[in-house]
Amino acid sequence: MLVSYNWLRNYVNLDNVTPEELAEKITRSGIEVEGIEYLAPKSENIVVGYVKSCEKHPDADKLNLCQVDVGEESLQIICGAPNVGSGQKVAVAKPGAKLPNGMKIKKVKLRGVESNGMICSLQELGLDEKYIPVDVAEGIFVFPEDAEVGVPVQELLNLDDAILDLDVLANRPDALSMLGVAYEVAAILNQPMELPDENLTVDESIEAKDYIDVKIDSIENNPYYGAFIIRDVEIKPAPLWMRNYLMASGIRPINNVVDITNFVLLEYGQPLHAFDYDQFGSKQVVIRQGKVNETMVTLDDQERQLNENNLVITNGKEPVALAGVMGGADSEVTDETTNLLLEAAYFNSASVRHTVKQTGLRSESSTRFEKGVDPNRVKRAGIRACSLLQKYANGKIAGGVVEVDELDKSEKSVTVTTAKINQRLGMELDEKDVTSVLSRLQFEFSKNGEEIIVQVPTRRLDISIFEDILEEVIRIYGYDHLPYTIPQGWVQAGGLTDIQLLQREIKNYLSSAGLMETLTYSLTNEKDAKRFLTPDIEEKPAYSVGLAMPMSEEHSHLRLSLIPEMLRVLQHNVARTQTDLAYYEIGKVFISREEEITNQPIENLHVAGALTGLWHNHPWQQEKKPVDFYVAKGIVEGLFAHLELNVTFVQTKMEDMHPGRCAEIRLNGKGIGYVGQVHPLTAKDFDVKETYVFEIDLESVFAVHQLTPSFTDIPRYPSVTRDIAFILDNDIPAGDVQAVIKEIGAPLVKEVSIFDVYQGEHMEEGKKSVAYRLLYQDPSRTLKDDEVDASYQEIIEKVNNQFGSYVRS
Amino acid sequence: MKEELQAIESEALAAVEKAEDSQALQEMKVKYLGKKGSLTTVLRGMGKLSKEERPIIGELANNVRASITEALDAKTEKLERAALDKQLETETIDVTLPGNPVHVGGRHLLTSIMEEIEDLFIGMGYEVKEGPEVETDYYNFEKLNLPKNHPARDMQDTFFITNELLLRTQTSPVQARTMEAYQGNRPIKMICPGKVYRRDTDDATHSHQFRQIEGLVVDKNITLSDLKGTLDVFAKKMFGKDRKIRLRPSFFPFTEPSVEMDVSCKVCNGEGCSVCKQTGWIEILGGGMVHPRVLEMSGYDSTVYSGFAFGMGQERIAMLKYGVNDIRHFYTNDVRFLSQYHQA
Numbered sequence A: 001m002l003v004s005y006n007w008l009r010n011y012v013n014l015d016n017v018t019p020e021e022l023a024e025k026i027t028r029s030g031i032e033v034e035g036i037e038y039l040a041p042k043s044e045n046i047v048v049g050y051v052k053s054c055e056k057h058p059d060a061d062k063l064n065l066c067q068v069d070v071g072e073e074s075l076q077i078i079c080g081a082p083n084v085g086s087g088q089k090v091a092v093a094k095p096g097a098k099l100p101n102g103m104k105i106k107k108v109k110l111r112g113v114e115s116n117g118m119i120c121s122l123q124e125l126g127l128d129e130k131y132i133p134v135d136v137a138e139g140i141f142v143f144p145e146d147a148e149v150g151v152p153v154q155e156l157l158n159l160d161d162a163i164l165d166l167d168v169l170a171n172r173p174d175a176l177s178m179l180g181v182a183y184e185v186a187a188i189l190n191q192p193m194e195l196p197d198e199n200l201t202v203d204e205s206i207e208a209k210d211y212i213d214v215k216i217d218s219i220e221n222n223p224y225y226g227a228f229i230i231r232d233v234e235i236k237p238a239p240l241w242m243r244n245y246l247m248a249s250g251i252r253p254i255n256n257v258v259d260i261t262n263f264v265l266l267e268y269g270q271p272l273h274a275f276d277y278d279q280f281g282s283k284q285v286v287i288r289q290g291k292v293n294e295t296m297v298t299l300d301d302q303e304r305q306l307n308e309n310n311l312v313i314t315n316g317k318e319p320v321a322l323a324g325v326m327g328g329a330d331s332e333v334t335d336e337t338t339n340l341l342l343e344a345a346y347f348n349s350a351s352v353r354h355t356v357k358q359t360g361l362r363s364e365s366s367t368r369f370e371k372g373v374d375p376n377r378v379k380r381a382g383i384r385a386c387s388l389l390q391k392y393a394n395g396k397i398a399g400g401v402v403e404v405d406e407l408d409k410s411e412k413s414v415t416v417t418t419a420k421i422n423q424r425l426g427m428e429l430d431e432k433d434v435t436s437v438l439s440r441l442q443f444e445f446s447k448n449g450e451e452i453i454v455q456v457p458t459r460r461l462d463i464s465i466f467e468d469i470l471e472e473v474i475r476i477y478g479y480d481h482l483p484y485t486i487p488q489g490w491v492q493a494g495g496l497t498d499i500q501l502l503q504r505e506i507k508n509y510l511s512s513a514g515l516m517e518t519l520t521y522s523l524t525n526e527k528d529a530k531r532f533l534t535p536d537i538e539e540k541p542a543y544s545v546g547l548a549m550p551m552s553e554e555h556s557h558l559r560l561s562l563i564p565e566m567l568r569v570l571q572h573n574v575a576r577t578q579t580d581l582a583y584y585e586i587g588k589v590f591i592s593r594e595e596e597i598t599n600q601p602i603e604n605l606h607v608a609g610a611l612t613g614l615w616h617n618h619p620w621q622q623e624k625k626p627v628d629f630y631v632a633k634g635i636v637e638g639l640f641a642h643l644e645l646n647v648t649f650v651q652t653k654m655e656d657m658h659p660g661r662c663a664e665i666r667l668n669g670k671g672i673g674y675v676g677q678v679h680p681l682t683a684k685d686f687d688v689k690e691t692y693v694f695e696i697d698l699e700s701v702f703a704v705h706q707l708t709p710s711f712t713d714i715p716r717y718p719s720v721t722r723d724i725a726f727i728l729d730n731d732i733p734a735g736d737v738q739a740v741i742k743e744i745g746a747p748l749v750k751e752v753s754i755f756d757v758y759q760g761e762h763m764e765e766g767k768k769s770v771a772y773r774l775l776y777q778d779p780s781r782t783l784k785d786d787e788v789d790a791s792y793q794e795i796i797e798k799v800n801n802q803f804g805s806y807v808r809s
Numbered sequence B: 001m002k003e004e005l006q007a008i009e010s011e012a013l014a015a016v017e018k019a020e021d022s023q024a025l026q027e028m029k030v031k032y033l034g035k036k037g038s039l040t041t042v043l044r045g046m047g048k049l050s051k052e053e054r055p056i057i058g059e060l061a062n063n064v065r066a067s068i069t070e071a072l073d074a075k076t077e078k079l080e081r082a083a084l085d086k087q088l089e090t091e092t093i094d095v096t097l098p099g100n101p102v103h104v105g106g107r108h109l110l111t112s113i114m115e116e117i118e119d120l121f122i123g124m125g126y127e128v129k130e131g132p133e134v135e136t137d138y139y140n141f142e143k144l145n146l147p148k149n150h151p152a153r154d155m156q157d158t159f160f161i162t163n164e165l166l167l168r169t170q171t172s173p174v175q176a177r178t179m180e181a182y183q184g185n186r187p188i189k190m191i192c193p194g195k196v197y198r199r200d201t202d203d204a205t206h207s208h209q210f211r212q213i214e215g216l217v218v219d220k221n222i223t224l225s226d227l228k229g230t231l232d233v234f235a236k237k238m239f240g241k242d243r244k245i246r247l248r249p250s251f252f253p254f255t256e257p258s259v260e261m262d263v264s265c266k267v268c269n270g271e272g273c274s275v276c277k278q279t280g281w282i283e284i285l286g287g288g289m290v291h292p293r294v295l296e297m298s299g300y301d302s303t304v305y306s307g308f309a310f311g312m313g314q315e316r317i318a319m320l321k322y323g324v325n326d327i328r329h330f331y332t333n334d335v336r337f338l339s340q341y342h343q344a
């Protein structure tokens, strides 16, 4: 809402408060002033001049030579505007004047003729082109005849005005009107208010009911409709002050009738609509719901398709306006209009909102109906408009208003006590602190013992309960007076849950392991949403969740894996010559088990990593180690070692992964993730080089993890190690043999590690040598050589039997 | 004999002093102290001495042996040290060459901010609650006093999945779920951090996905002053102990009264500058007293219980605290951005 400071002065005394101070006070009391704009910076030496004569420049067709009376003197001015003419009152910038755009006016010679000033357009005086009336947009501005010659134009054109831009939130539709803002400002400044003139002299010879009848078929959407009849109006420009205020408020003046309805709309917050009575098409207004297949042409010359959700104004035959949104082209007020039908009505906000959503037509009127108008101001706005039409359009106001009225105009009452207010605020206000705020807001109240019974004026639609009055009291009394306290009484030990602590622990580990955390979008494209699924997701049909109306295809579906968006992050960095990257992310994936989603999807927390380029690089020592499968796997193994969980790795195949370099990660035999190389074709898709990734379902980890490890005594007795190298067929996984050794050797074998793998020269075709180191230990005694030897022999024998291997000598 | 022993001692000490390598010292040890060494030879003549002289000479002989041994040991150590020094000198390297690089990872800046805020409130006795990102209309809106067709729903452009399912536009549904779970019969002190989603076109100040953190305290006699005091603690911890806060009235459907909190601008110390648009204040977060309808809908008797709630965008806090100028940096994950703020 743009609020003109000068306009506001008509209702509240602002003599002791500058626009800046006022803006600050309004902001601190509840409605944020987002900015202050001055219409035009102070410009002097621009006055009203009278064009005594105007003739063609002797040497230039398009220039006029004007003699202009500016009060003390007469100036010869050359003017190029097409609309200049003798007898006009115009804005003259005298030599020495400075225009808002920085231009300095000097005496000049144009084609040999002296020009001692400039006749100005409104643009040149600093007004925004889009608010300038069409008839003067292409040329100079012409003042009404009664403008006094020699007077500075600054005040006459309201150029010294400051415009406050109020950010009015949904709870304060009352502040979408000058009167509403005036009530607010009067309360803030503790000043009395002056209300607009609603005096009206009706023409006793005409009765509105003889001209019009009103019938409402949809009373729940339109509980009040008032029809005023104004005859014999004279269409002309509105008075200059009114045009000034409209332009300052961001509305372009059109003619006196349209301007008056707009003026009252801004002043009262009540939209009005003026129909050309003679083009209305009947003597009856019928308000009803639209019909399917019905159409109408709105003021903007668009044909609109209607349906039963649109409330329409009709002439009994066909729609003439979309109620509260836009009028029809046929009954528009034009220069030929002489008789008016003026509508002041209350349209239900949900109904108007529906039509706005459907048509996309949002206007000053519809916005106010959508947010709610004051039921007690509807008819008064009509009367105010009639009073102005009488004054500024010489209209004859018909007696009576034809109306249908089932509108609830009653005031709510809310009961409060000072004690309860203090209890909720944590303050010690006196009763008179409370009642003085109510008086400043012009809320009437009565007292009953401790109770204060507040009558809430209908302009304040936002107030209906105790807490609303509480807010009024503290915002006007001042939030700065609130003390600073901390909740007393009940105490609990704050903290993170085990699962939250575990997430932090995983972040600690991965960060320390050299990976950088990323944060990517949960929404991705449809194709990528369903790639790189962990085995726990794939075990049943899984669907990605799509948005009903995505903003773009790139962000249309919720991800089932963190990897695709992480690959995109790699790509972004690689394209910026950052080639060695190691990233991790912890975030949710969204799994729907229904093809047509009806329930909330399963949300599982995942951890994923993506690595590419060099893992280690020490150039002058010629040490370079690119990321490979075992780097990625080592990070995963380290993670589970850190979490004290045993996982196993099983060769697997996945669509987007290298067929020979991918392992499923299993926890207690259940697949919970994978680690491996991204398939070269997929990598190409994402425009990344050789890349290794892992992804793990953390919900499976949380399900088995014990946050507090149990204590195990440090071994007191020495351990014994034995090494064995087995010659194995190439396709036997070394890890399988390792697991079997551990199984056979239990409980004496505590650890089995692989310390050498050899393939190639001196090795039989199709075979490999894998060397294992076995660690024997008993926590309660020193082991004897012969029992270790016996176990060692048993292991060799059983492994050879199971895998067809033999021991390398 | 006494003279003989003294002569041996002085001869030996002088020889040790002159020795230049360990082999020479070894030879001297044999020559003076060995089984056939000069000291032993002299002592063989002890038998000729009188009973009175014997212990005197014996003691002298021991002293001479000790003195020579000590000199030999000292000289040995000195020579060994010299040899070591010489060897180490040859092992000198260029310490100005770069070291072995360590891959440094780290948390995302937003995670660091979130954990900092979490820890601050945990210290004040808050628990940390989480909830689903795909929410129902009921928990995201209706339970928070935003019935269907409420005009304030326009404030939040929502990604709908179906008529009833949506991506949460705020973390407040976690508050509603917690209140409901506690069934109106115990106080609450909680914060809920998490991702939220809105239909905004991504630009320097908007992101269709961002993170919030909200707080909720419900108990008997919770006051607006409690909210002000709590936010003051928060602001001073996050932005510096010299910062001041102020509350301004605002509007949120789930709180009444509702407030915005501003923090005094640290760039200009409240004098007014371009960062704070000349106001001296920077808007940080919104909050208020929990609307009685919200309490009642979750089973809390609003005549007995009252509460306050507040919520903020984590990105905004991070941007203000670290001077980040574009919200998209958080989601582009450019390594050159991330590594500026890493913290393991």
Ligand SMILES: [Zn+2]
Pocket (backbone or CB within 6 Å): B265, B266, B267, B268, B269, B270, B271, B272, B273, B274, B275, B276, B277, B278, B280, B281
């Ligand atoms: Zn500042």
